[in-house]
Amino acid sequence: MSLPRHAHSEHEVLSHLPPTRTVPASEVAERIRSAPRLAVLDDDPTGTQTVKDIPVLTSWSVDDLRWALRQNSTAFFVLTNTRSLAPADAAARNRDIVRALHEASEAEGVPYAIASRSDSTLRGHFPLETDVLAEELASLGVGTPDGVVLVPAYIEAGRLTVESTHWMRTADGLLPVGESEFAKDVTFGYRSSALPDWVEEKTAGRTPADKVLRITLTDLRTHGPTHVAALLSDLRDGATAVVDAVCDDDLRVLALALAEAEEKGARLLYRVGPSFVRARAGQSAHPPLTxxxxxxxxxxxxxxxxxxxxxxxxxxxxxxxxxxxxxxxxxxxxxxxxxxxxxxxxxxxxxxxxxxxxxxxxxxxxxxxxxxxxxxxxxxxxxxxxxxxxxxxxxxxxxxxxxxxxxxxxxxxxxxxxxxxxxxxxxxxxxxxxxxxxxxxxxxxxxxxxxxxxxxxxxxxxxxxxxxxxxxxxxxxxxx
Missing domain, CATH: 3.40.980.20 (Four-carbon acid sugar kinase, nucleotide binding domain)
Known part of the structure; x- marks a missing residue:
């Protein structure tokens, strides 16, 4: 079969990569044992599709959030459904949830970190949601995030990031996501497949592509977690970092790096696809239910x-x-x-x-x-x-x-x-x-x-x- 003009064979895209750095999920689980609980604000409910035995809320009252924080779990989801809302309504909902989460956290004595989970084909309210979350965290006295870490990979669905370009697997090969049908979405459409360019496009130039920190597979696989933690620790004033990932091990290296950077005082906000949550929660991929x-x-x-x-x-x-x-x-x-x-x-x-x-x-x-x-x-x-x-x-x-x-x-x-x-x-x-x-x-x-x-x-x-x-x-x- 001849490939469409813009599709690339997986071998062409992936063959030159450095060897995978193996990190077992148990290592991440042990590393995050005392880490803040990950609250995943999910703009539609499909972010739960990579995890097992994780609490899910469709409501964000303080009582509901306290229930989630009391469960024996490293993470939980709050279904915001903001992808279906107009921008002003999406912003208001994010503000309400963070205020309630902060109150629940103080009541339960359980610290939290926030991941804004969105579509692995880059549709959703970005940068609006991370902007609002950063503003609200600052107003609550938590502090303005030093950086926003963008990790859209979704491994099982073939949404992969290589050399800061986001790809999606199709029957014809790997397609730059900006050339997919999802990039033509009437509400959340875009042109760019290179994530630094996408950030510049979606922020209307507020964040130029050359100011985006690129964390590559060489950083993750060759240099490892401590090196990546140092890169993340240098983020300031809400700067954006984009992260490569082709497999769960890449994301687990990132999870170790994030834990190290945060222990040293980095305040980070995440904008992620589904696979990040599994890695950050210390879980491995589970076989389907029988x-x-x-x-x-x-x-x-x-x-x-x-x-x-x-x-x-x-x-x-x-x-x-x-x-x-x-x-x-x-x-x-x-x-x-x-x-x-x-x-x-x-x-x-x-x-x-x-x-x-x-x-x-x-x-x-x-x-x-x-x-x-x-x-x-x-x-x-x-x-x-x-x-x-x-x-x-x-x-x-x-x-x-x-x-x-x-x-x-x-x-x-x-x-x-x-x-x-x-x-x-x-x-x-x-x-x-x-x-x-x-x-x-x-x-x-x-x-x-x-x-x-x-x-x-x-x-x-x-x-x-x-x-x-x-x-x-x-x-x-x-x-x-």
Whole structure:
């Protein structure tokens, strides 16, 4: 197969790299034993897909945050869902969470560090979120961060950073992320694949590319943690560092370096993809959950619900493969045109939910939105349409759950997963128990509210191969 003009073979990109410096997860776990608890403010729920047995909050009251800080865990997630919000609302939410976190930390006597977790394809409110977090930490007396450490790698999904350029694995080779469909996002689009240039682009020149600290694989693998810690310790006045990573060992070297730099007084804020959290939490990659492990989680209810809101082309292909899978499957569409029509909206949602709940008696069921993307006249208008469609999908899920309890719920898409968890199933506290597929599909176990005990599967729109959704459903069916 000939490669598209801008795709590169993995051998071409990776063959010249220095040998990996092996760092076991146990070494990181021991090193961070007395480190601040990592609070991961996740702009959609898919950041949990690389970890196991980590607390998750969809609410950020002081009581909820105190509960998370009391758990025996090196990290916890707070689902902010800010990627679905307008900039001003995203800023306000980050401020509220940091204030509540600071109060909870003081009440529990547990110090914290903050990671702003966002998309491994570089979509999200940057630099707005890290700017707001830095301002709020300063106002609380914690101190202005010396640096912002940008680590977008997502190893299982093939989002890799080499020589400060961010790549994504495709069927045709490694593609510079700025040339991907994700870079054309109507709300968070960008041009640059080199991370220093991306920082300059997103900060509108406030941070020039040549002022960004580049931590390369040579730094991590050849020179090691103490060298990297010294580089990080030199950050001042909120300067940005970008970090290479191709495997978990690279991220574990970084985790050791961060622990050393912070022990020596460096105040650091992280902007990261999913894989960083696993490394910083002292965890290794875990194999997917097996049918025997899933069986006690899903109980004896026969059929589950699949909720599809993501409209990227990969999700549509996955949905096509799901339809071709053996086994009974009912499918219902929420038509976006009707959802945007105030005269039809409520009735359409009710009709769809009623039909879906009835179908769950005899089969698994899919509720999906129209596959064609409907956009507004500008990014804010497009985001408003996305929120309106997501709200309708969530209301349909709420109605289905109130009529018939499903065996499980799979939510496909970042915003879809967040809104379904928070509003459709009213989850406040949960545990991320592991994955259904290696590092890309997270299973939550809700511990409170009407969804307590219903396995909730968080499935990002932009991950997995064409069979991934069908494979996830097949595994859940095998646990019946």
């Amino acid at each position: 049918a025997p492990e899933l069986r006690p989680l899903r109980g004896d209810v026969p059929h589950g619900l699949i909720v599809v809101g993501s409209h990227v082309s990969l999700t549509t292909r996955q949905l096509d493969r799901l339809r071709a899978q053996r086994g009974s499957l009912a499918e219902y569409e929420l038509d976006v045109a009707q959802l945007l029509d105030d005269t039809r909206r409520d009735a359409h949602i009710q009709e769809t939910a009623t039909a879906t709940a009835a179908a769950l008696e005899t089969s698994d069921a899919v509720i999906r939105t129209t596959r064609e993307v409907v956009t507004g006249t500008d990014p804010d208008a497009s985001l408003a349409i996305s929120r309106r469609v997501s709200a309708a999908l969530v209301e349909a899920v709420r109605l289905v759950n109130s009529a018939r309890r499903p065996a499980f719920v799979i939510a496909k898409g970042g915003i879809t997963s967040s809104d379904t968890a928070t509003h459709g199933m009213e989850i406040r506290r949960a545990w991320a128990r592991g994955t259904l597929l290696p590092g890309i599909v997270s299973l939550w176990q809700p511990v409170d509210g009407p969804a307590a005990g219903i396995p909730y599967i968080v499935f990002a729109g932009n991950v997995g191969d064409d069979d991934a959704l069908a494979d996830a459903l097949a595994l859940l069916r095998s646990a019946a």
